[in-house]
Amino acid sequence: MRREKAHMCDQCGRRFKLKWALSVHRRSHSNIRPHACNIYPKTFVNLKDLQRHLLIHSDVK
Numbered sequence: 001m002r003r004e005k006a007h008m009c010d011q012c013g014r015r016f017k018l019k020w021a022l023s024v025h026r027r028s029h030s031n032i033r034p035h036a037c038n039i040y041p042k043t044f045v046n047l048k049d050l051q052r053h054l055l056i057h058s059d060v061k
């Protein structure tokens with residue numbers, strides 16, 4: 001067994017030493033979308049999707 005944190009969340013890449021900590025963490029993905037736009041009431045599961053979405057605001061100055 002490796003000594004590094006073995007349990008990685010496949011949705012956000014966070015690593016957890018304990019398997020139960022990962023399963024608790026993963027539950028938050030199913031309920032809450034962690035990446036929220038603060039301009040529109042819009043949320044994204046993936047940070048990449050949010051970053052792409054935020055580009056539409058960058059034209060508005």
Ligand SMILES: [Zn+2]
Nearest residue numbers: 009011012013
């Ligand atoms: Zn995660």
Ligand SMILES: [Zn+2]
Nearest residue numbers: 037039040053
């Ligand atoms: Zn937005």
